[in-house]
Amino acid sequence: MLRQLLACLFFGLHSVFVGGASPEDIMQMKKKIFDGYDRYIRPVHSHEEAIQMDMMFSLVSIDSLDLKSQKLKWNGWLSFTWHDKLLSWNASQYGDLHFITVPQKKIWLPDFVIDNDVSAKTVLGNADTLVFIRSSGKVTWEPGMVSETSCKIDIRKYPFDTQTCTFNFLPWMTTGRFLNTTVSSGRIEMSGFVPHGEFTIAGSSVVYTRVPATFIDDDLVGINFSVVLNRRTSFYWMIMIFPMATFPLLSPVSFLVPVESGEKITLSITVVLSYLVFIGSMNDAMPKLSDTVSLMVIYASLQTTISILAVVANGIIICIHKLPSDFQIKFPKFPKMSQRLGTIGERNKYLDKGESLQSVTGSSLGLCQDDLKTNGMPAFEDKKNVSSKPDEPRSDKWILYARRLDQISFSCFMCLSIVVSAVFGFLMS
Numbered sequence: 001m002l003r004q005l006l007a008c009l010f011f012g013l014h015s016v017f018v019g020g021a022s023p024e025d026i027m028q029m030k031k032k033i034f035d036g037y038d039r040y041i042r043p044v045h046s047h048e049e050a051i052q053m054d055m056m057f058s059l060v061s062i063d064s065l066d067l068k069s070q071k072l073k074w075n076g077w078l079s080f081t082w083h084d085k086l087l088s089w090n091a092s093q094y095g096d097l098h099f100i101t102v103p104q105k106k107i108w109l110p111d112f113v114i115d116n117d118v119s120a121k122t123v124l125g126n127a128d129t130l131v132f133i134r135s136s137g138k139v140t141w142e143p144g145m146v147s148e149t150s151c152k153i154d155i156r157k158y159p160f161d162t163q164t165c166t167f168n169f170l171p172w173m174t175t176g177r178f179l180n181t182t183v184s185s186g187r188i189e190m191s192g193f194v195p196h197g198e199f200t201i202a203g204s205s206v207v208y209t210r211v212p213a214t215f216i217d218d219d220l221v222g223i224n225f226s227v228v229l230n231r232r233t234s235f236y237w238m239i240m241i242f243p244m245a246t247f248p249l250l251s252p253v254s255f256l257v258p259v260e261s262g263e264k265i266t267l268s269i270t271v272v273l274s275y276l277v278f279i280g281s282m283n284d285a286m287p288k289l290s291d292t293v294s295l296m297v298i299y300a301s302l303q304t305t306i307s308i309l310a311v312v313a314n315g316i317i318i319c320i321h322k323l324p325s326d327f328q329i330k331f332p333k334f335p336k337m338s339q340r341l342g343t344i345g346e347r348n349k350y351l352d353k354g355e356s357l358q359s360v361t362g363s364s365l366g367l368c369q370d371d372l373k374t375n376g377m378p379a380f381e382d383k384k385n386v387s388s389k390p391d392e393p394r395s396d397k398w399i400l401y402a403r404r405l406d407q408i409s410f411s412c413f414m415c416l417s418i419v420v421s422a423v424f425g426f427l428m429s
Helices: 002-018 023-033 234-256 264-285 295-321 335-348 357-374 397-428
Strands: 051-066 071-083 099-103 112-114 130-134 138-141 144-150 162-171 179-182 199-212 219-231
Touching: 023 099, 051 162, 051 199, 051 219, 071 162, 112 144, 144 162, 162 199, 179 219, 234 264, 234 295, 234 397, 264 295, 295 397
Parallel strands: 051 179
Antiparallel strands: 051 071, 071 138, 071 144, 099 130, 112 162, 130 138, 162 219, 199 219
């Protein structure tokens, strides 16, 4: 008994919500409303009357954002709602039939296309897409799509960048005088969005655009949906930021390596090669553009330049370290030295013929030495005849100079690397 009551209740509710329309009722109703219907004629009573249409865009997923080709591949669907005044009927005459579904190719549809589609500007939906029609003539059309659209990429703060991509929907031939499209929500519908592994959605907006038509004195009214994408940076911290933060410390460390080890110049050259390899890996992932250059590439280039200067400084330090102890730096003659030579020349004028200042000085020095010998005092010895002892220890002043230059270079290059890193860290934040 209970089973029979439940069955009666189920069929009663089913008849309330579904209605009692039979297949014959549906066929008769379709035959009536589609008799003489032309899908290429706008469904209005007056030709000058505009169709009021509400539009909604729902983004389902983002497949990829290619930086090099500047293309965004995405998946979503549109929802169009309007009143087709040629497709209405009295539901009570057809068994309380309040709605039907028909293929989209049977009725008039707005001729919207994706204007910034990089593959082809095709009509929305396909032949199998259904259209929901109510008895009042209200039509709901929801075509799905998988598309690749162009997206202007700004890589200045890569990988901490924020990209804004736009989906441009534009009527192909129907101008704003005959089609008035509005977006009631004012944003992209994200309720069914599948989270992306590389980007997060920071927001969305809607902008109306007007494009002059070439075939009539009127404008095409398009709707641009924009989405703001924030890049997730956890992966880039591990493979890019941490290596870039440690590379600048390697160049100053090369000045702590002693020259005797033979690895001083090797370490500094290895740092330069590491920077070049890192820049090459970033170059493969970034577009070849000159209007926007990543700050990370500029930072790597500056650090590479600093590393090259460190190689030069290490080479100079090694050369100074290897100088012999008796090496003398010869300075050029200055004007004061020329004046002294001129004074000596003036003194030679007052000497007797055949004499020179050197001979007079030498003779006087000889007399002095003779007098010192007669008085029992040691005479002066000529410096030219005095030679150093063979077991005298070698002077290491150039080694000390090289070590001192190592200390100064370490401090200068460390401060320079820290300042450059701090400046670019501030610009990236």
